[in-house]
């Protein structure tokens with residue numbers, strides 16, 4: 001059985017479980033269950049703290065897992081990222097009192113609070129900065145006001161936590177993070193490939209829509225430039241020999257722009273439908 005680690009709490013847990021369920025796997029009914037066996041798919045899910053997932057997967061105790069790229073790097077585990085899952089996006093940044101710091105080298109000799117000491121320590125070392133790390137469990141933005149640090153390094157999503165504390169981002173981006181699928185460097189085989197393909201299919205179904213339209217044959221080339229699809233658009237004959245029907249996949253976020261452009265080119269009867277599931 002393929003052993004898969006899933007976040008049991010925190011920002012990544014709901015979407016990770018939703019994606020697995022959309023990919024056809026059995027989820028947990030009891031929110032406190034620590035593991036669930038999905039016999040039909042030959043997978044056992046282990047619900048673990050996101051911070052611990054890279055440790056379990058890196059040790060080979062579990063085959064694959066869903067966690068954050070920042071947590072994977074922080075753990076310094078030998079697990080490897082095998083796919084980006086396109087949710088839980090954040091950046092990892094330094095922040096301090098407005099005007100106090102302008103560049104990375106200003107951190108020499110100061111105290112930096114973080115709950116990602118592995119990630120931040122490695123970044124500072126790579127960049128030749130000698131700062132004192134203060135390791136905290138969370139809510140690190142309070143560390144400056146409370147006097148235990150001069151700067152912080154933390155996850156920034158909307159930036160509202162930093163703003164609320166009156167702190168200002170400075171210095172380079174430490175990391176762009178997202179939820180990722182990780183595997184033990186030794187894990188391979190059909191189970192992992194199937195899981196990866198299924199999750200990829202969920203991403204495609206979430207990110208793309210299907211667009212259908214009719215267009216005069218003489219305008220086909222211009223129209224298919226707007227909707228080139230993933231491989232190539234499907235073009236079908238219509239009863240009227242001067243018109244064809246076209247079907248193509250389009251990024252969901254571009255839908256309305258694409259419809260406007262198609263209409264301007266001369267396409268008509270433009271219909272958009274959602275994709276329920278996909279295997280690309």
Ligand SMILES: Nc1ncnc2c1ncn2[C@@H]1O[C@H](COP(=O)(O)OP(=O)(O)OP(=O)(O)O)[C@@H](O)[C@H]1O
Nearest residue numbers: 009010011012050068070071088089090155157177
């Ligand atoms: N506000 C956020 N928006 C998006 N992703 C986030 C956010 N906060 C944390 N993450 C991501 O979630 C992962 C951290 O998981 P974690 O379980 O620690 O989440 P959490 O929300 O901090 O939970 P908790 O603080 O309750 O432990 C990291 O990969 C991080 O990049």
Ligand SMILES: O=P(O)(O)OC[C@H]1O[C@H](OP(=O)(O)OP(=O)(O)O)[C@H](O)[C@@H]1O
Nearest residue numbers: 138139140155156157158159160161162
């Ligand atoms: O940029 P924002 O949208 O404000 O999000 C960033 C905040 O979210 C996370 O905090 P969380 O709620 O996980 O609390 P924690 O610091 O205790 O982990 C993170 O540690 C930041 O503090």
Ligand SMILES: [Mg+2]
Nearest residue numbers: 010138139155
């Ligand atoms: Mg947190």
